[in-house]
Structures are given as structure tokens and as C-alpha cells.
Amino acid sequence: MIVAAKPRVVDVLLVEDSRGNSKLTLEAIRDYSVETDLNVVHDGAQAMAFLRHEGAYNQAPRPALILLDLDLPRKAGHEVLAALKDDPVLRRIPVIAFSTAESDLATAYRLHANCYIRKPENVIQLKAVVRCIEEFWLTTVRLPAG
Numbered sequence: 001m002i003v004a005a006k007p008r009v010v011d012v013l014l015v016e017d018s019r020g021n022s023k024l025t026l027e028a029i030r031d032y033s034v035e036t037d038l039n040v041v042h043d044g045a046q047a048m049a050f051l052r053h054e055g056a057y058n059q060a061p062r063p064a065l066i067l068l069d070l071d072l073p074r075k076a077g078h079e080v081l082a083a084l085k086d087d088p089v090l091r092r093i094p095v096i097a098f099s100t101a102e103s104d105l106a107t108a109y110r111l112h113a114n115c116y117i118r119k120p121e122n123v124i125q126l127k128a129v130v131r132c133i134e135e136f137w138l139t140t141v142r143l144p145a146g
Helices: 019-029 044-051 077-086 104-110 123-140
Strands: 010-015 036-041 065-069 095-099 115-118
Parallel strands (some): 095 115
8 A cells, every 4th residue: 555645834933023014914824825823023133032942932843945035023034144154054054035125136136035026915925925935936946845
């Protein structure tokens, strides 16, 4: 008898200070065909604590993908990205950088973001972006296991 492999659940970390955008992203991800556990933090300091398993995040899963808003309180997204890519353990996690500022594009790639996406301006655009992320990053690309 052949037993089908159980589909892998993909852990994704969303770093987004807007609770409204976080909620919309969560709703859009629920439509994924890939089973996804979305963890959300709302500032750069929380993101680093989550990724380093510090404090309340000591049992946090290692995400296979990070969705990073670059405009964050407490620790800017650029600082988070630089810290991630400077860390020998965390640098292998792909980071999708988001921003409304076109000037962030060059900086994001200079800091080794895996891609840059202009932050969607409405729900229709957000759902389209989320669908593209699923199709490419969660279906086509092989991500490292957490």
C-alpha cells in the first residue's frame, strides 16, 4: 500500500504594524491551498524576539518565509532585515519586503531582501499579491524546513 505524504504546514511570519492590514492578510491567506500557519508581530523589536526565541516567543516556530513591512515602530524594517541577513542562522529564511515608499526598493535589495513588493493599496490588490506569494513562494519554490 502506498501512503501519501502528509502535506507540510508552512510557517510564515508577518511583520506588520497595521492591525487592519494584518487581519486582511490573514483572511487572504486562509484562501491558500497550501496549509499555512501565519504568526503576526507588530513591530521590529517583536520580530527579532520572535525569530531569536526570546521572552514570550521562546517556543515560537522557525518561519519558512517572512513577510516584512519596512515601515515599523520600535525597530525599523530595514534594521530587522539587516539583522536577519547578518545572522548565520536566520539569513537563510527568505524575506519578502513590503513598503509604500518606492525609495525603499534599492535599500531592500542592498540589504539582501529576497524580493520587494510595493505594498498593496486596497483589498483587491492585497488578495492578488497574496495569491502570487502562494503560487511562487509556497508552491513553486522549495523552502527550507523550520
